[in-house]
Amino acid sequence: MWWSSWSVDDVVRLIGMATHGTEYRVAVDADWIQIWLIMSEVARRGDTYMYAPDIDEAAARSAWMLDGVHRAATFVATLGGDVVATACLKPNQPGLGDHIANAAWMVAPASAGKGIGRAFAEFVIDEARRLSYRGMQFNAVVATNARAIALWESLGFTIVGTVPEAFRHSGGELVAIHIMHRDLSLPDAPVRPRL
Numbered sequence: 001m002w003w004s005s006w007s008v009d010d011v012v013r014l015i016g017m018a019t020h021g022t023e024y025r026v027a028v029d030a031d032w033i034q035i036w037l038i039m040s041e042v043a044r045r046g047d048t049y050m051y052a053p054d055i056d057e058a059a060a061r062s063a064w065m066l067d068g069v070h071r072a073a074t075f076v077a078t079l080g081g082d083v084v085a086t087a088c089l090k091p092n093q094p095g096l097g098d099h100i101a102n103a104a105w106m107v108a109p110a111s112a113g114k115g116i117g118r119a120f121a122e123f124v125i126d127e128a129r130r131l132s133y134r135g136m137q138f139n140a141v142v143a144t145n146a147r148a149i150a151l152w153e154s155l156g157f158t159i160v161g162t163v164p165e166a167f168r169h170s171g172g173e174l175v176a177i178h179i180m181h182r183d184l185s186l187p188d189a190p191v192r193p194r195l
């Protein structure tokens, strides 16, 4: 069944617990200030997302907070009540391409490398399946973002194309971006290459 809107029951059902105590839920307006802190820092670093490093709050909010968009949602991961990561899920294309999801994640830099990104990614992928998306596509994974690429590949994504010099890295170089894809119709569990 195609998803139509997020109900209170959905929000309650979506609250999950990871082993490290992180909870996941749909973002609400009150989360924005903490999401903005994460987003502005990630954007300012200029090494992982296309957002202008000096993106203003209104533009960031418009891009990230997807309330009201059909079969889309913004999520937060919280730890002890604090937002430590955020994610977006939406159709990658309108109309005849809207069976493929697009998603994006940002873990607060201070919380990175602790397993939150992996658990949160698994949560959002499960949500995409629940919403009947058949696949998930990332349109611009920066080729130097080794952590993200390792994570996505370990979750079953493959690089289906590379656009040379498409990203103006804050380091000054022109860097390639990868388009990555995962078939969500396959029931297989995500692959974890490292023990």
Ligand SMILES: CC(C)(COP(=O)(O)OP(=O)(O)OC[C@H]1O[C@@H](n2cnc3c(N)ncnc32)[C@H](O)[C@@H]1OP(=O)(O)O)[C@@H](O)C(=O)NCCC(=O)NCCS
Pocket (backbone or CB within 6 Å): 042, 048, 105, 106, 107, 108, 111, 112, 113, 114, 115, 116, 117, 118, 119, 138, 140, 141, 142, 145, 146, 147, 148, 150, 151, 154, 194
């Ligand atoms: C990319 C990101 C979402 C990963 O989340 P995270 O919480 O830091 O990652 P995790 O701790 O869950 O680690 C996930 C995987 O990343 C890889 N990884 C972690 N640290 C790494 C490092 N220093 N170098 C290379 N790979 C690394 C590993 O494959 C790890 O898998 P493991 O569980 O087998 O160890 C997060 O770092 C982030 O938000 N970065 C900034 C924004 C961004 O790059 N978003 C993605 C854009 S495509």
